[in-house]
Amino acid sequence: MTTVSPNAATPLRRIDPSKWPSPHGYSHAVAGTGTFVFLGSQIATDNAGRVTTIGLVPQARQALRNVRTVLAEAGGAPEHIAQMTWYVLDIDHYRTRLPEIGVVYREIMGSHDPAMALVEVSGLVDPAAIVAISATAILPGGNPSSHPDSGPVP
Template sequence: MPIELINAPGLPVPAGHYSHASRAGNLVCVSGQLPMRPDGTHTGDLPFEQQAQQALDNVSTVLAAAGAGLKDVIEVTVYLVGVDHWKTFNEIYTRHFGDWKPARAVLPVGALHYGYLLEIAVRAWVEPA
């Protein structure tokens, strides 16, 4: 089965040796999305709520480039700096996903690049392109 590497239009080209997502058949794996703005500028100095919104927007943009959406997500992994923002994250996450409740893990971490307070990776299941 061929594997398609996906970089989403409208997001900065990944700075490391990875793609925004990869797709093999029905499975789409979205690399961890930081709350970087589409123009490549950082949001590490912004409040948690704005960072969470941007990271979830980035996830949605990558999913769209892969022909998927939030309702196709089957698993979410969130790396959250500390646990202080857990409740706020859950509220913002719920606004994005609504009644859709894919499997999820929220992992407290010590620090992320550029002062970011979270990173989000997802897996989605979609029909082949």
């Protein structure tokens, strides 16, 4: 098993079994300690809550930007994401656009490869959305939220 130890900036370590092929664009597993942040599914909405882009790649770009925005509000960054789940309406279309999606992913999320799942669904809450992305992040210990109203929920 190959593991990469966490450092002070990110509490995560990547876990990939040594006799398995190396994954590209994801990790088999990620482990870590710290403050967990669970991001609800993000779609390609603008600041007014409207889906204004058409097409899988533009919607993936905006959904990833929204993941970054929500995570930053919690005091985190893309390298703190331990797991992502992508929900798409058409998995075959996703596969054909994967090279472009990979470029967009790297542009917005950097070179960090969390554990990932891809699921084809029959619909999303907003009928204009064709992709939704949820994530779980683990922030380094002692990393308080940047949002003044966040804290323990009563």
